[in-house]
Each structure stands twice: as structure tokens, then as C-alpha cells.
Amino acid sequence: MVAIDRTEELHATIEARLRRVEQRYTGGRRALVDLLLDAGRPLSIGEIAEALPSLPRSSAYRHLVDLQTAGVVRRISATDEFARFELDEHLTEHHHHLICTSCGRVLDITPSAGFERTVSRQLGELAAAQGFTPTSHVVDVLGTCADCA
């Protein structure tokens, strides 16, 4: 049961991160993390509310803020008006997004390590030229998803 072990390890890491900022890994928070975990793509508040009907929105929003503070969740803004949430890359792996400009859905893609190296190096040089200190990068592909095509 390697998969389950990994999941448990993940939850342990998350709990540790929450403790670091004096917060508990409660049921509501864990439900949210589990949801993001098995969605495998960034979810909007609407999708979260639909998947977890018993979780009030005010609590969902607060949990998301707390989880962001703890470095567990990352917030991204796509092309539509709603923010979307995904697990931090430290818990999953470095990846980028395909954003459907028709329905707003966001899918994950993971480029090769070589690609990432090239991108980082090039962008690092350009950033340095403007006195900018890079910490990470975001690569989004805009277009139309299979459902909307």
C-alpha cells in the first residue's frame, strides 16, 4: 500500500506545517485537503462548496486562508473572476496549468526537468537585468479544453 503510505506522510507534513503557525489539522481542514488532493487540479470555491455541502463557505474561505498561511495551499487566479485553489507544490510537484478560456477549468501539466532548467535560467537572466530577485515562476497555457472544443 505505497499510495496510502504516501498519503499519510503527506498529511503528517501538512499537520506539521499547520503546527508551525499554531494551528490544528481539524476535520474540516482535512476534508478540504483530501478534496484538493484527489481533484488533481485547482478547484474554485463553487466546486469546493458543491463537493463539501456541509462545509459553510465562510469556513471554507477561512480554512483556505489558514492553509495558505501554513504553506499548504496555493491560490491562483485564472481568466474568470473566481480564484482557484490547489495544494502547494512542496506537497505535490512543480507543475503548470492549461487554462480553458471558454469554461475556466484548469488542468495540470508537468514539463520535463530539462524544460524547467531552460526556463529558469533564461528567466533568471532577464529578471536579474532589472534588479529583480526571482523566487518561482508560473507558466500557463491559454486555450480550449477538450470538452469545450
Place this chain on the structure above:
Amino acid sequence: MVAIDRTEELHATIEARLRRVEQRYTGGRRALVDLLLDAGRPLSIGEIAEALPSLPRSSAYRHLVDLQTAGVVRRISATDEFARFELDEHLTEHHHHLICTSCGRVLDITPSAGFERTVSRQLGELAAAQGFTPTSHVVDVLGTCADCA
């Protein structure tokens, strides 16, 4: 006066684009375009309001919507809650952004053509694998700008 000629040409292009959607290139709209033009980086509504105090926000927002419809302006969302606006790449040139996670400021960078080719090809392959049809891509570098360092 090559620079001025180019600017005039640009305004002529913009006017043509507006006409295409039955709209006029009025003073207020031109003021907005001029502002974005010499800012050379994406501006938030706050910055626009500050630079053009006599332009009501409701008008600024509407102009921005109209200019987007005409393909003159592009809206981007950085890491903070406000949207930012810049001239469409057809009027300037393809470029990417350095986003300061401390103050929210956005700067432009223009990678080499070779870099762009590599990025497009790689991302195109990954997109195709998920039945996604790409139309464009966004590359942002997150970090700290010179002022905030």
C-alpha cells in the same frame, strides 16, 4: 521623428480596431491608451485613477472593457486582488512579466525568439496530450523587485 510616426501609426491601428466594433476613439479612450503606452508595464485601476484624476472610475472600467473587446487592451491578474491592464501584444510585442510578491508591481520582460519557440513547442505537446488546444501562453516570474529588496 521615427518614434512619433510609430506612435501615430499605433493610434491609427487602434482607431481602426475600435471602428471594427462600432466604437469611436475618443479623448478619454486615447488618454487611457497613452497612459498605458508610456507606462510600459501593466497598470492597476488605482494607478490609472491616480494618473488620470479627471476620469471617473466607471468610465475607466467601461473604456477598458470596450478596449478589450476591440483587442486593444489585455487584462491580467497578478498575485494581489486587483486586475491590471496593458496594451495588447499585437500593438506592442510578445512579452512576459516579473511580478513583485511584496508590492504587486508588474514589470515587462521580452525573452529571445529561441526561448519562445522552445516554450511553445514543449507546452504544445503537453497540451495536446490532454486534448487541449492552445492559443497563447503566459509566463510570469514571481519574486522581489529592486525597490522592495
Place this chain on the structure above:
DNA sequence: ACTCAGGATGAGACTGATTATCATTCTTGA
């Protein structure tokens, strides 16, 4: 120049996602 049809503008009301407040209910450590 005169007129009118339709686009442009400004002021203010409105919407809806996100945040803050607060009273109540758990948890945890002593």
C-alpha cells in the same frame, strides 16, 4: 449651419466574491 440617430460619458446604485466579526463550541495541556 441644422437636425437627428446613436454612441459616449458621469453619477450613482447594484452585484457578488471574499473578509471580518462575534458568540458559541471544541481541544489540549496542566
Place this chain on the structure above:
DNA sequence: TCAAGAATGATAATCAGTCTCATCCTGAGT
């Protein structure tokens, strides 16, 4: 068992962004 403090849910508040509508302006035709 008992605080002390964190978590939760309901609700009010905030605020970027949008819509409405009355008025103004522009351009084409005469």
C-alpha cells in the same frame, strides 16, 4: 476537571467591478 485559546457557523460588512439611466457629444446627411 479547568481554564485558555483555537475552531466553527451565521451573519454583517467590504470593495472591486458592473449596470443603469439621464445627459452630452459626434458625425452623416441635408
